[in-house]
Amino acid sequence: MTNKLINFTKDGQKIILNYQDQPLELTILTPEIIRVFQDRGNASNSYAIEGDKKIKTDFDIEDKGDHTEITTEKLIVKAYDDKKIDVYDEKGDPLIMDYRGTRTPIDRQMDKEHLKLAESEGHDVKKLLGMHDENYYEIIKTLASDEQFYGLGDKTGFLNKRHYAYDNWNTDNPDPQVESFTRLYKSIPILLGIKNGHPYGIFFDNTYRNHIDLGKESNNYYYYSAVDGNVDYYIIGGDSLKEVITNYTYLTGRVPMPQKWALGYQQSRWGYSVSQKQVEKIAENLRKYDLPCDVLHLDIDYMDGYRVFTWRKDTYEAPEDFIKKMRKLGFRIITIIDPGVKKDDGYKIYQEGLEKGYFVKAPDGTVYVNEVWPGDAVFPDFGRKQVREWWAKNCKYLVDLGVSGIWDDMNEPASFRGEVPEDVVFHNEDEKTTHRKMHNVYGHNMAKATYEGLKKYSGKRPFVITRAAYAGTQKFSTVWTGDNQSLWAHVQMMIPQLCNLGMSGFGFAGTDIGGFGADTTPELLTRWIEGALFSPLYRNHADRGTRSQEPWVFGEPTLSIYRKYLKLRYRFVPYLYDEFYRESKTGLPIMRPLVLNYENDPHVYNMNDEYMVGEDILTAPVVQEGQTERAVYLPEGEWIDFWNGVEYSGKNTILADAPIDKLPLFIRKNAILPWGKEVSHISDEPDKTMTFRVFGDKVKYTHYQDNGLDFNYQNGEYNLYDVEVADGHVKIKLAYQGYAHEYQQIIVKLADREVVFDYCDGEYVEK
Numbered sequence: 001m002t003n004k005l006i007n008f009t010k011d012g013q014k015i016i017l018n019y020q021d022q023p024l025e026l027t028i029l030t031p032e033i034i035r036v037f038q039d040r041g042n043a044s045n046s047y048a049i050e051g052d053k054k055i056k057t058d059f060d061i062e063d064k065g066d067h068t069e070i071t072t073e074k075l076i077v078k079a080y081d082d083k084k085i086d087v088y089d090e091k092g093d094p095l096i097m098d099y100r101g102t103r104t105p106i107d108r109q110m111d112k113e114h115l116k117l118a119e120s121e122g123h124d125v126k127k128l129l130g131m132h133d134e135n136y137y138e139i140i141k142t143l144a145s146d147e148q149f150y151g152l153g154d155k156t157g158f159l160n161k162r163h164y165a166y167d168n169w170n171t172d173n174p175d176p177q178v179e180s181f182t183r184l185y186k187s188i189p190i191l192l193g194i195k196n197g198h199p200y201g202i203f204f205d206n207t208y209r210n211h212i213d214l215g216k217e218s219n220n221y222y223y224y225s226a227v228d229g230n231v232d233y234y235i236i237g238g239d240s241l242k243e244v245i246t247n248y249t250y251l252t253g254r255v256p257m258p259q260k261w262a263l264g265y266q267q268s269r270w271g272y273s274v275s276q277k278q279v280e281k282i283a284e285n286l287r288k289y290d291l292p293c294d295v296l297h298l299d300i301d302y303m304d305g306y307r308v309f310t311w312r313k314d315t316y317e318a319p320e321d322f323i324k325k326m327r328k329l330g331f332r333i334i335t336i337i338d339p340g341v342k343k344d345d346g347y348k349i350y351q352e353g354l355e356k357g358y359f360v361k362a363p364d365g366t367v368y369v370n371e372v373w374p375g376d377a378v379f380p381d382f383g384r385k386q387v388r389e390w391w392a393k394n395c396k397y398l399v400d401l402g403v404s405g406i407w408d409d410m411n412e413p414a415s416f417r418g419e420v421p422e423d424v425v426f427h428n429e430d431e432k433t434t435h436r437k438m439h440n441v442y443g444h445n446m447a448k449a450t451y452e453g454l455k456k457y458s459g460k461r462p463f464v465i466t467r468a469a470y471a472g473t474q475k476f477s478t479v480w481t482g483d484n485q486s487l488w489a490h491v492q493m494m495i496p497q498l499c500n501l502g503m504s505g506f507g508f509a510g511t512d513i514g515g516f517g518a519d520t521t522p523e524l525l526t527r528w529i530e531g532a533l534f535s536p537l538y539r540n541h542a543d544r545g546t547r548s549q550e551p552w553v554f555g556e557p558t559l560s561i562y563r564k565y566l567k568l569r570y571r572f573v574p575y576l577y578d579e580f581y582r583e584s585k586t587g588l589p590i591m592r593p594l595v596l597n598y599e600n601d602p603h604v605y606n607m608n609d610e611y612m613v614g615e616d617i618l619t620a621p622v623v624q625e626g627q628t629e630r631a632v633y634l635p636e637g638e639w640i641d642f643w644n645g646v647e648y649s650g651k652n653t654i655l656a657d658a659p660i661d662k663l664p665l666f667i668r669k670n671a672i673l674p675w676g677k678e679v680s681h682i683s684d685e686p687d688k689t690m691t692f693r694v695f696g697d698k699v700k701y702t703h704y705q706d707n708g709l710d711f712n713y714q715n716g717e718y719n720l721y722d723v724e725v726a727d728g729h730v731k732i733k734l735a736y737q738g739y740a741h742e743y744q745q746i747i748v749k750l751a752d753r754e755v756v757f758d759y760c761d762g763e764y765v766e767k
């Protein structure tokens, strides 16, 4: 029977479409963002979106007989009977069209005999048959033959998600992550599409377990399904993929300016932190071998029996002295914190949490216990504000010791005696609910608490790394892709994975360089440190029990090549920092796939082994063992080989020479790169001079400068420099002046000469 659209009512920018059964609400947030909402009896608060994002937007709404039509300056939405919604851009190009047919589940070849056997072996037959609980729902959209998909956060596999299906249920699965994995540690349900050349986004804001099939089941439709929750999704338009991302990050937030040192190299390994002596040995070697590095990570063994917010005493002198000592050598210390609190009556954090009722409970009202690193452990109920505040306060312990950032791990949450059952009692703020609803935002809320603690007690821009995340976590934390392995398949996957995270709002992300599990080889490690050169988070990390993978353990030439790339990384830090500044304004990622910059070029829709950094840098890492040359596709425009200055015309594939010490690297012609100094680590002192390298002859570039540490930039304490090159002349102007440490000298390196400027009387004067 048809579910008739009877009429509509308007409440400001909310349109209530009155259907025979229940209403469907469309809320116009901006000319390019429309929320589609159907109340299915769940609380409607969002963890991804903070604050009211609605801006005053003009729109028309008209009853057109067979449908109701809503028009903003940028989008047209047509609502029909049966809650069918079609979305077009302002020119009438179809973007998101509800599917009118019915789904045909993938043929699993499960005949009766098979099902009987499966049942006798204890399998959930209902599940095998694709049957669902009563709260389950599906949203099915029409799929065009040329439609391409991106986004969805950290999912494994290739850049373009068409033909694949994924689950959103944060999961710690220690097996080697391959493209058949449907889920990983994060749930970031932002889907970006390009349909007939027209970009769009859909953000499904539902924390319950959900599934996205992007044309795996059928060539005619793609669909989203969730086991429970409201229908709550956002239609996102924009004239380009970039604008869609800018709109999405307007909605869910942007990566804030990091502390500058966080862009430096970071060294880690599970096992170092068992003793101060071992950590000091690593620090000593990094300096001895002239390897620039800013951060040492302490994994779980620095704690006293894996009790969070404690420090072991047997193998460390006073931690504050140790941390000070490391700082003197130019290293900052990051400590890991897991959510699982050891069940131990003599332990303050456990006692306090227990007394205050801060841990999640089994349905019978007793505190829920599972096993993590410390053995029996209990889990803070991070959905509650008081619990987040308590956790934030606990972070003070680490801040006071001098720790520079916190690495939140195991926060899916992971547990060793099976997954936390879905009916364990959690809170959605003050509302009593279950793990089933709060699972996917557990890591998000832990990261938020950590961010708030670091901000409050350090006054610095918080440096948090989290493994689990939800859409919007980018406001609080950087992420890494969890436990990869020392496999060529995983250095290959780094590129699509970080590019999709970037397009999903997570511009600050990285992989475990060298691979976490399994044993690396000198060649794999070398190609990884090269290929990850522009990975926003640049950290080598490995599992205990795997072969050591610090650069010096392999001798030459690995050590020298590794050193060469660490030094090169620091040269690019000012450019990366500028990119973070631009990202904080636009939401556009630092590391990005070619499709984001060249969305009209179908050649790059499936480009898995090249990436760009901002607009001006293109790199084509070698991610195959034994390869010493490779094909590089250069998109439209002119490109300059970074190493030898040779120019190439784009829309062309070239063969690049790539011996083991060479990362194929190209700079867009007419680009300027701020060029960092050769340093062992990022200093807290303001730079007195800055160098710009010019590639080409006509270009203008804006460079950002602030103190790289705290929030003063939000009060205007920063400078913007315009560097302009045209007709052989160079001009430098302070386009905005708010930070009292202007560079005293600026050097501009052109292809054939250097131009030096001195700062006098508020101006840059050529020497």
Ligand code: GLC
Pocket (backbone or CB within 6 Å): 270, 299, 300, 336, 409, 410, 467, 482, 483, 541, 542, 543
């Ligand atoms: C998890 C993390 C890994 C860490 C280990 C021990 O496996 O993903 O990075 O080293 O736990 O804390």
